Amino acid sequence: MxxxxxxxxxxxxxxxxxxxxxxxxxxxxxxxxxxxxxxxxxxxxxxxxxxxxxxxxxxxxxxxxxxxxxxxxxxxxxxxxxxxxxxxxxxxxxxxxxxxxxxxxxxxxxxxxxxxxGACPPRVTRRQPYCAYLFMESCMFGRQMEKEQLVSFLLQPPAQDLLAVLPIIGAHDVGKRTLVEHVCLDERVRGHFTWIHRLGSDDLDRDHEQHDSSLMDDATTARSLFVVDLADGEDAWRRFLLSMSRRESRESKVVIISRTERHSALGTVPPLRLLPPRREELWYLFRGLAFGGADPEDRPDLARIAVALFEGFMLLDVSPFTTVSNLAATLRSDMTARAWRRVLNVSAATTVFLPDHSSHTGGEIDNLPEFCFLCRPVRGDACRSTPFLFCDRRKSTTRGDHGELPRVTLLELVTGRAAVDVGETRFDVLVWRSRIPPYASYVVACDVERARRVVVAGEKRVRKRRRGQ
Missing domain, CATH: 1.20.140 (Butyryl-CoA Dehydrogenase, subunit A; domain 3)
Known part of the structure; x- marks a missing residue:
């Protein structure tokens, strides 16, 4: 024992x-x-x-x-x-x-x-400081392999009698157009092609005999690049391709931009597929943009807020590059813990309504958009009774002047830095505006009246649950 x-x-x-x-x-x-x-x-x-x-x-x-x-x-x-x-x-x-x-x-x-x-030639030195910063702030982050692959396709000599076509396939807002624009601005591509033509599905729907005569003349006599933003209409595309094959130079190239996987079969070479960024890649981008030249280790209070913000906004599974860039730009404009906490409070008070939204509204609000979210401003207690419902998100790639865009941004509105005019129930706000080609701008509609109805419906649903208990 x-x-x-x-x-x-x-x-x-x-x-x-x-x-x-x-x-x-x-x-x-x-x-x-x-x-x-x-x-x-x-x-x-x-x-x-x-x-x-x-x-x-x-x-x-x-x-x-x-x-x-x-x-x-x-x-x-x-x-x-x-x-x-x-x-x-x-x-x-x-x-x-x-x-x-x-x-x-x-x-x-x-x-x-x-x-x-050491044997690879450097990029153009005079543009390096400008592009190095905006490269990270745009959708071009992490796309160097795809960019060089596209440049290689455009510069290689024709290997067959057919017009060379490369489809670029990717989901919504993964950077397809931004990738193509950066390639078109590359000095190697600009020096290789005499003309660069950008066409949409509406241009393909026109009869091939009615296409712009100057475009046909350019394609016949010079090496041209055609960038086709194809939404649908394979028949119109085939008529357009047949028309181009009869007239254009064999050294011309065509790049198709599409979200549809079946359009990958329209190319003469394997398609270039753009995958959504991983969470780790988005965090690396977000941290670099939010802190700028500052070291997160020197600001542990801001770093903790940034981690919480990133995890919260990643739940909004839409436009990751736009969300990260917009949020980081807002944080970088005011590097104080108070301002960052204000944005964090907005994130915590945001309610996302997915396509199956009946469980959120109790079935009392009809015809809500497929994706919308409800925010409450954080200026003070008096303003918390005025919620905002953001819906009807739109994207514009208009070049040049942005004068027609809304002056009030979404984060300015919900963080209390912008006020709503008395009596205004529905208006547009600017979500994000890119500073580089193709100058994409994102606008959403803010519906104050519908937001109040959604809040009332949610409160009724909570009271019913309590009575049921």
Whole structure:
């Protein structure tokens, strides 16, 4: 009996000592793993930024760069989540260790890439400071591989008698038009083609004999690029393609922009598919835009708010690049904790109405749009009784003058920096306006009257639930 008690006591004491040792060693191990990840991130960032300043034509190099950028974003997301978001310590250190291992493996795989980058020509120096900032603020973030792939298609000599056609397929607002515009502005493409024509589905619906004669003359005598924004109408496209094939130069190219997967069969080469950005990539973009030149480590209070804002706004599964850019620009305009908390309060008080919205309104509000959201301003208690329902989102790519766009932005309205005129029940507000081609602008309608009805319906539904209990 004494031997059994002695063995049990020894086992308990041993377990207790092991627990205490691991408990005291855990913060040190976690800090070491975080420091190691930070050093790996600096190395990866140096390689990625150097590569983004080069014209890389090798597809394998572009693929390696894309993988390294993905691991860079994943590592930054893991490190920031470990620092600024409360989590289980065991899971946190496990995630940091896994990120370190994955990122160091990716860095080891790109050693040859670093050497080969020295042979790649640099981009135009005079545009580098301008483009480097706006490249991150636009939908071009993380699209270097796709851009070089499209440039390679446009510059390669014709391999067959048919007119070369490349479809670009992607979901709504993943950056298809922005990618094409950046390629069209590239000096290599502008020097290769004499004319660049942009056509929509309405242009294809016209009879091919009634197309603009100047366009036909240009296509017959010069090397041309046709950018076709195709919504539907494969028959109109085939008539247009037949007309072009009879007249244009064999060195001309056609790029199709479409959301429909079946349009990928219209190309003479495999389609270029744009995938939505990952959460880690969006966080890397959002952090860089929101803090600008500031270091998040110097502002831990703002960093925690930024993490909460990002997680909240990512629930709005629509236009990720637009949401991130708009939100980051608003935060960067006022780098105070009070202003950032105000935006966070707006996010917390936002109600999203999905297509199946009957559960939100109790069936009393009819004909709500497929996607709309309800916000309450945060200026003060007196204004909280005036909710805003935002719906009917529209996108415009009008070039040049933005004078017809609304002057009031969505975040200015809901954060209290803009007021509503007395008696105004429905008006347009500006969600976001891009500063680079194709100068896309996003506008939504603010319906004050319908917002009040939605709030009343929601309150009635809450009271019914309480009575039912």
């Amino acid at each position: 004494d031997v059994l008690l002695s063995a049990v006591a020894s086992d308990v004491i041993g377990r207790l000592v092991s627990f205490l040792i691991s408990k005291y060693q855990e913060p040190s191990a976690t800090a070491d793993a975080a420091a190691k990840l930070q050093r790996a991130l600096l190395r990866a960032r140096a390689v990625v930024e150097e590569a983004e300043g080069r014209q890389i034509a090798n597809r394998a190099m572009l693929l390696q760069l894309s993988q390294l950028r993905r691991e860079l974003c994943r590592g930054a997301y893991t490190l920031d989540a470990f620092r600024w978001r409360a989590a289980d310590p065991i899971l946190a250190i496990t995630g940091v260790a896994a990120a370190v291992e994955s990122l160091e493996a990716a860095l080891g795989d790109v050693r040859e890439l670093v050497v080969l980058l």
